[in-house]
Amino acid sequence: MSQSYNRGTVEDFGRWREFSAGMWAWIFHKFTGWVLVGYLFTHIAVLSTAISGAELYNGTLGGLEALLVIRFLEVGLLAVAVFHILNGLRLLFVDLGVGLEAQDKSFYASMVLTGAIVVASIPTFLGGKLV
Amino acid sequence: MAEHYSSFQRKGSRWLLQRITAVFLVGVLAFHFMLLHFVNHAAEITLAGTTARMSSVGYFATMWLFLVTATFHGVNGVYNALVNQGLDGTQKQAVKWLLVVASVLLVAQGTRVALAMTNLI
Numbered sequence: 533m534s535q536s537y538n539r540g541t542v543e544d545f546g547r548w549r550e551f552s553a554g555m556w557a558w559i560f561h562k563f564t565g566w567v568l569v570g571y572l573f574t575h576i577a578v579l580s581t582a583i584s585g586a587e588l589y590n591g592t593l594g595g596l597e598a599l600l601v602i603r604f605l606e607v608g609l610l611a612v613a614v615f616h617i618l619n620g621l622r623l624l625f626v627d628l629g630v631g632l633e634a635q636d637k638s639f640y641a642s643m644v645l646t647g648a649i650v651v652a653s654i655p656t657f658l659g660g661k662l663v
Numbered sequence: 664m665a666e667h668y669s670s671f672q673r674k675g676s677r678w679l680l681q682r683i684t685a686v687f688l689v690g691v692l693a694f695h696f697m698l699l700h701f702v703n704h705a706a707e708i709t710l711a712g713t714t715a716r717m718s719s720v721g722y723f724a725t726m727w728l729f730l731v732t733a734t735f736h737g738v739n740g741v742y743n744a745l746v747n748q749g750l751d752g753t754q755k756q757a758v759k760w761l762l763v764v765a766s767v768l769l770v771a772q773g774t775r776v777a778l779a780m781t782n783l784i
Contacts, residue, residue: 562744565737565740565741565744566741566744569737569741572733572734572737573765573769576730576772579776579780580772580775582710582713582776582780583775583776583779585710586709589713593705593708593709594706597705598706606705610696610700613696617692620685620689624682624686627682653700653701656700656701656704657700659704660704660705660706660707
């Protein structure tokens with residue numbers, strides 16, 4: 533028979549110092565999910581300028597891309613998306629019962645790989661014409 | 664015991680759909696980022712280029728499915744996170760229908776935008 537441990541609830545954020553890797557993965561996945569769904573609504577709003585024609589669409593996208601702060605926010609969005617993808621793959625495997633014994637290591641791997649991909653992408657994201 | 668913690672009641676239809684959409688979104692979101700940041704730089708996007716891409720049936724269909732699955736996955740995830748935090752009763756019903764309406768509006772607007780970007784119709 534398997535042994536079980538009472539780790540308390542993740543929702544009790546005051547216990548964050550006691551959180552294990554799996555709990556941090558759960559929190560980061562929720563946080564990145566909230567950011568991505570918020571961005572989805574914003575993204576469609578910005579792209580809606582296409583309905584009014586090329587001038588507004590090109591001007592809006594070009595104007596946003598000319599701002600350095602938008603470039604940094606895009607790097608942040610990339611970090612959030614890459615982590616959500618990698619940790620999401622990890623969750624799919626966990627749900628299939630694959631690699632359960634290494635789920636903490638796969639969380640750390642998701643974090644490291646996210647960091648590496650984001651750092652490697654910075655030149656591309658910050659490159660190009662700015663104001 | 665292995666640490667397994669999910670906001671979902673496993674084996675439900677929303678649990679299953681969340682995972683099916685996840686598999687699709689993993690590939691399409693990565694493709695979307697690659698195409699619109701690395702192959703085509705975001706700063707160089709114009710409506711002419713967007714229309715050229717969106718006028719390919721396969722690309723249009725993929726992007727529209729991306730919109731629908733991302734909306735479902737995101738909104739379903741938000742709903743489950745809120746239920747997991749203890750949302751119940753009338754509040755739960757109100758949030759559920761608010762999210763349903765927001766999703767329908769997002770997909771409707773996204774479809775309008777997609778149609779405005781294509782020469783297919």
